[in-house]
Amino acid sequence: MFEATVRDGVCRLARPNTRWLSTGHAGGEHRADAAYNCTVPEGWHRTDLDAYVAERLDAAGFDTDAATGPALLTGVHQRHARRARLGPVEAVVTAGVSNPAALPVHDRRRRDHGAGDDSVTTADDHHAGTVNVVVGTTRALAPGALPNLLTVAAEAKAATLLDRVGVPGTTTDAVVAACDPAGDPAQFSGSATAVGAAARACVRDALAASLASRYPDGDYGVDDPESGVVTDARATVSALAPDH
Numbered sequence: 600m601f602e603a604t605v606r607d608g609v610c611r612l613a614r615p616n617t618r619w620l621s622t623g624h625a626g627g628e629h630r631a632d633a634a635y636n637c638t639v640p641e642g643w644h645r646t647d648l649d650a651y652v653a654e655r656l657d658a659a660g661f662d663t664d665a666a667t668g669p670a671l672l673t674g675v676h677q678r679h680a681r682r683a684r685l686g687p688v689e690a691v692v693t694a695g696v697s698n699p700a701a702l703p704v705h706d707r708r709r710r711d712h713g714a715g716d717d718s719v720t721t722a723d724d725h726h727a728g729t730v731n732v733v734v735g736t737t738r739a740l741a742p743g744a745l746p747n748l749l750t751v752a753a754e755a756k757a758a759t760l761l762d763r764v765g766v767p768g769t770t771t772d773a774v775v776a777a778c779d780p781a782g783d784p785a786q787f788s789g790s791a792t793a794v795g796a797a798a799r800a801c802v803r804d805a806l807a808a809s810l811a812s813r814y815p816d817g818d819y820g821v822d823d824p825e826s827g828v829v830t831d832a833r834a835t836v837s838a839l840a841p842d843h
Contacts, residue, residue, distance in 0.1 A: 607659040608638035631668030653771035681808035683801040690801035694809040698728035699766040735777035738785035748788040749776035755802035
């Protein structure tokens with residue numbers, strides 16, 4: 600499991616020689632000893648993200664001589680981070696929802712799902728929200744199982760947010776999935792597997808606990824958000840082939 604260290608608003612999640620897959624700003628696959636979650640200050644507007652992360656890790660006294668793993672950014676203080684463990688899986692989550700990304704599914708005003716509509720509400724550059732999820736397993740996952748673990752974690756995040764907040768995510772959410780190449784091999788990581796089932800539970804419980812810490816009165820502010828989007832455009836839908 601991860602060794603967690605928090606200094607100067609930076610959380611380091613360390614485990615030697617870990618495979619990481621990130622949807623963060625410098626995403627993709629990494630092989631490194633740690634991943635990071637950095638709290639940015641109010642009014643933060645830096646765009647040189649790699650340089651900014653390097654500055655933050657150096658200021659926090661973390662060794663960056665070795666290969667640096669993925670780093671996520673959030674406006675949520677690390678005191679609201681929560682971790683959950685079950686079986687071979689652990690998840691660490693920080694949750695803020697001031698910039699919700701709503702996705703209406705049922706539109707009573709429009710019954711024709713074949714009608715296109717290119718209107719959409721877009722977000723400004725405020726990033727005080729963000730749900731960051733890091734989920735890892737002690738198993739050595741097959742090549743396709745690591746991205747599938749990321750998918751399972753994202754699904755669990757969306758389901759939990761829909762239940763607690765009423766939206767499936769925010770405009771700046773990110774997920775990191777990790778596995779131990781030296782662990783017992785696992786070919787699959789779907790929701791019916793030991794890894795996938797544990798990941799769903801860990802993400803759900805860590806996210807719910809982080810929300811409870813960040814919003815103790817249960818007022819998430821999504822009815823009057825600071826920023827966010829509503830994707831209410833409707834795409835044109837058609838069959839791939841005639842239906843006989």
